Amino acid sequence: MKVLVAIKRVVDYNVRVQVKPDGSGVAIDGVKMSVNPFCEIAVEEAMRLKEAGKATEVVVVTIGVEKAQDQLRSALAMGADRAIHVTTDAQMQPLGVARVLQKLVDEEQPGLVLMGKQAIDDDCSQTGQMLAAILGWPQATFAGKLEIDGDKATVAREVDAGLETLNVDLPAVVTTDLRLNEPRYIKIPDIMKAKKKPLDKRPLDELGVDLGPQLTTTKVAPPAQRQPGKKVADVAELVSELKERGLV
Amino acid sequence: MSERDVMAYDVAIVGAGPAGLACALRMKQQNADLNVCVLEKASAVGAHALAGAVIETEALTELVPNWRDNPPPICVPVEKDEILWMTEKGATKLPMTPPQMNNHGNFIVSLGAMTAWLGDIAEEAGVEIFPGFAAAEALVEDGKVIGIRTGDMGVGKDGGERDGYALGIDIHADLTVFAEGCRGSVSKQLIKQFELDKDASPQTYGIGIKELWQLAPGKGSTGLVQHTVGWPLKSETYGGSFIYHLEGDKVAMGFVVGLDYKDTYLKPFDLWQELKAHPKLADMFEGAELLNYGARAIVEGGWQSMPKLEVPGAMLIGDGGGMLNVPKIKGIHIALRSGILAAEHYHEKKTSEGWDGVLRSSVIAKELKKVRNIRPGFKWGLYGGFVNAGWETVTMGLSPWTLANHADHSSLRKVSEGKDQPTPPVDTGIKPKDRLSAVYYASTEHDEEQPVHLHVADTNICVTQCAEEYDNPCTRFCPANVYEMVEEPAGKRLQINAANCVHCKTCDIKDPYQIINWVTPEGGSGPNYSNM
Numbered sequence: 135m136k137v138l139v140a141i142k143r144v145v146d147y148n149v150r151v152q153v154k155p156d157g158s159g160v161a162i163d164g165v166k167m168s169v170n171p172f173c174e175i176a177v178e179e180a181m182r183l184k185e186a187g188k189a190t191e192v193v194v195v196t197i198g199v200e201k202a203q204d205q206l207r208s209a210l211a212m213g214a215d216r217a218i219h220v221t222t223d224a225q226m227q228p229l230g231v232a233r234v235l236q237k238l239v240d241e242e243q244p245g246l247v248l249m250g251k252q253a254i255d256d257d258c259s260q261t262g263q264m265l266a267a268i269l270g271w272p273q274a275t276f277a278g279k280l281e282i283d284g285d286k287a288t289v290a291r292e293v294d295a296g297l298e299t300l301n302v303d304l305p306a307v308v309t310t311d312l313r314l315n316e317p318r319y320i321k322i323p324d325i326m327k328a329k330k331k332p333l334d335k336r337p338l339d340e341l342g343v344d345l346g347p348q349l350t351t352t353k354v355a356p357p358a359q360r361q362p363g364k365k366v367a368d369v370a371e372l373v374s375e376l377k378e379r380g381l382v
Numbered sequence: 383m384s385e386r387d388v389m390a391y392d393v394a395i396v397g398a399g400p401a402g403l404a405c406a407l408r409m410k411q412q413n414a415d416l417n418v419c420v421l422e423k424a425s426a427v428g429a430h431a432l433a434g435a436v437i438e439t440e441a442l443t444e445l446v447p448n449w450r451d452n453p454p455p456i457c458v459p460v461e462k463d464e465i466l467w468m469t470e471k472g473a474t475k476l477p478m479t480p481p482q483m484n485n486h487g488n489f490i491v492s493l494g495a496m497t498a499w500l501g502d503i504a505e506e507a508g509v510e511i512f513p514g515f516a517a518a519e520a521l522v523e524d525g526k527v528i529g530i531r532t533g534d535m536g537v538g539k540d541g542g543e544r545d546g547y548a549l550g551i552d553i554h555a556d557l558t559v560f561a562e563g564c565r566g567s568v569s570k571q572l573i574k575q576f577e578l579d580k581d582a583s584p585q586t587y588g589i590g591i592k593e594l595w596q597l598a599p600g601k602g603s604t605g606l607v608q609h610t611v612g613w614p615l616k617s618e619t620y621g622g623s624f625i626y627h628l629e630g631d632k633v634a635m636g637f638v639v640g641l642d643y644k645d646t647y648l649k650p651f652d653l654w655q656e657l658k659a660h661p662k663l664a665d666m667f668e669g670a671e672l673l674n675y676g677a678r679a680i681v682e683g684g685w686q687s688m689p690k691l692e693v694p695g696a697m698l699i700g701d702g703g704g705m706l707n708v709p710k711i712k713g714i715h716i717a718l719r720s721g722i723l724a725a726e727h728y729h730e731k732k733t734s735e736g737w738d739g740v741l742r743s744s745v746i747a748k749e750l751k752k753v754r755n756i757r758p759g760f761k762w763g764l765y766g767g768f769v770n771a772g773w774e775t776v777t778m779g780l781s782p783w784t785l786a787n788h789a790d791h792s793s794l795r796k797v798s799e800g801k802d803q804p805t806p807p808v809d810t811g812i813k814p815k816d817r818l819s820a821v822y823y824a825s826t827e828h829d830e831e832q833p834v835h836l837h838v839a840d841t842n843i844c845v846t847q848c849a850e851e852y853d854n855p856c857t858r859f860c861p862a863n864v865y866e867m868v869e870e871p872a873g874k875r876l877q878i879n880a881a882n883c884v885h886c887k888t889c890d891i892k893d894p895y896q897i898i899n900w901v902t903p904e905g906g907s908g909p910n911y912s913n914m
Contacts, residue, residue, distance in 0.1 A: 150822065152596075155631075163495075165912045166425060316545055316546055
């Protein structure tokens with residue numbers, strides 16, 4: 135079974151995100167970029183499936199700027215067999231991404247698509263669901279545990295009430311949650327190997343996918359600053375403070 | 383236990399800063415067939431780089447001749463120099479700028495952005511750069527450095543193996559170049575082991591704190607380079623601030639304090655915050671936003687403190703070799719130049735042998751020798767220092783004497799002398815409020831499951847001798863609040879908040895008993911600076 139893993143290049147999770155002064159977006163010049171942590175978990179899971187003999191080939195794909203190649207190389211260093219880079223400088227939106235992935239799924243015919251449950255930059259959590267819908271495939275989102283048995287997958291989903299177990303027929307789309315696994319450390323020899331693995335560049339406009347923007351970003355603003363709290367000496371002061379502010 | 387991987391390179395370079403990258407690139411420019419790798423402990427090239435920084439561009443032009451067509455992302459020509467002499471309430475603009483501090487023709491850059499840019503150029507030339515891998519130790523065999531060993535990943539707090547544990551690898555190389563920057567941790571081992579500093583004056587340092595600000599529209603003055611001296615530092619303490627105006631109302635600013643300071647109660651971070659609130663400066667921060675914070679030690683010993691720069695199989699270059707021009711407050715052009723020269727030496731001689739002599743008869747030596755007596759002259763205080771600097775400048779460093787340096791860890795006065803008093807915390811209302819909130823702007827990260835990378839040889843000294851003699855200066859000089867003395871029913875205890883560390887190395891330098899040893903944490907740990 136071939137596994138297709140979709141990954142996204144995002145601002146590293148350690149970086150303090152800064153909104154551009156003109157409110158047009160988040161400043162990314164000179165900022166460290168990484169593989170979205172949920173996507174990294176998806177790559178790791180694919181590698182574990184391959185090491186367990188359940189997957190035969192792991193193909194990793196991303197859509198984005200030239201530099202997004204660095205993220206594909208990271209995934210290749212983790213062990214993926216080859217990469218597809220759909221190149222574009224355009225801002226992508228979930229439905230557009232799903233349509234591009236649909237096209238690649240048609241070409242590659244994987245038995246399983248793995249992807250992060252959401253990207254830590256826009257927190258949409260839509261692409262996997264949309265992809266499953268337009269493919270007409272089953273979906274199992276927020277996977278905390280994944281088992282493959284022949285042409286079926288058992289997925290424990292992380293839901294508010296605990297874990298929900300689903301059985302789905304393959305092929306399917308599975309999106310990965312935080313507790314699914316702990317991604318491995320990359321070693322230098324693996325980085326060297328990754329440099330020699332095939333990376334296929336596909337300009338986005340040659341794929342013939344309708345991206346028609348569904349959304350327009352009007353303004354990006356940082357969350358309102360929280361007012362500093364105040365320590366009160368006793369209950370009496372607390373009550374009088376609350377009264378003063380009309381809260382009781 | 384799994385087997386340790388071994389990789390072989392012609393040249394292995396430790397540190398992807400300006401010196402290391404210049405060296406790597408020059409190696410490939412001279413011989414494209416050479417296998418060159420660069421190890422970098424930061425998670426990305428440039429993520430640990432921190433400097434003012436105003437640069438002279440001669441060495442850069444030699445290395446990347448067409449850099450002006452494709453300049454580093456942040457690169458602003460200097461338009462104007464100003465030096466302000468501060469007093470508590472006022473500030474006087476000096477009528478003239480000392481010649482070393484004239485920046486006509488120089489550029490303001492971000493060292494972080496510049497090294498990332500240079501890293502891309504080096505990679506295009508075929509250099510293999512491995513960010514996220516820390517050099518843990520030099521591999522020495524029969525008195526010769528044969529390469530380096532990278533740190534293990536996934537080690538637990540107790541030293542055992544965690545899930546995903548990965549043994550470090552050995553990189554064997556015909557030549558290993560140490561370009562670790564100021565107080566490099568492997569360079570330090572090497573200097574000790576090979577007694578490279580036995581004929582040198584003790585090395586001295588400064589601590590630099592830097593902040594990047596986005597001012598309100600129209601408040602910046604692109605290309606303006608300002609420096610301050612004086613208040614809030616006492617005359618006996620060397621230091622000052624820098625305020626460099628970039629494009630788009632962004633300003634890179636910070637504060638440097640010589641680590642030969644004597645007052646054990648001195649708090650570099652608090653002094654800087656006080657200076658920002660000075661009536662002449664505070665206005666700048668109205669409607670402004672803090673973008674980034676960081677700190678790094680600076681090498682200040684100059685010519686007389688440079689260790690021997692070679693051992694069999696290895697060379698030291700850049701700040702790691704002590705090369706910084708203090709009166710100019712610049713080291714990047716020298717770092718680049720030393721990288722170029724080191725590569726040229728190896729290309730010609732195929733050995734590290736003779737490198738020390740080459741460097742000591744180079745233009746770098748000429749530059750450093752000329753100003754060698756200026757920084758040490760500030761032991762006579764700010765005024766004496768300026769008089770001496772004037773003399774040294776007029777005579778172009780031809781004085782027949784060379785002033786000695788003294789180790790920074792030995793300069794503190796004891797509490798018992800009664801000269802120094804604790805100072806209350808400073809809260810000026812300008813960000814960052816304190817060191818803990820400042821660290822948040824450094825985006826620093828250390829997996830807390832890993833062992834503490836700040837080794838304190840004997841924590842009993844902290845609670846007994848140091849508490850009594852110096853009242854634990856580590857709790858004050860650290861710009862990231864790593865060290866805390868915690869009062870517990872059983873008595874005082876040193877708490878090391880290693881996860882806060884911004885890799886500045888000040889503790890390793892200034893601790894009066896020299897019991898703190900800074901070692902590399904897991905590769906990829908530490909600050910994640912953007913454009914610092």
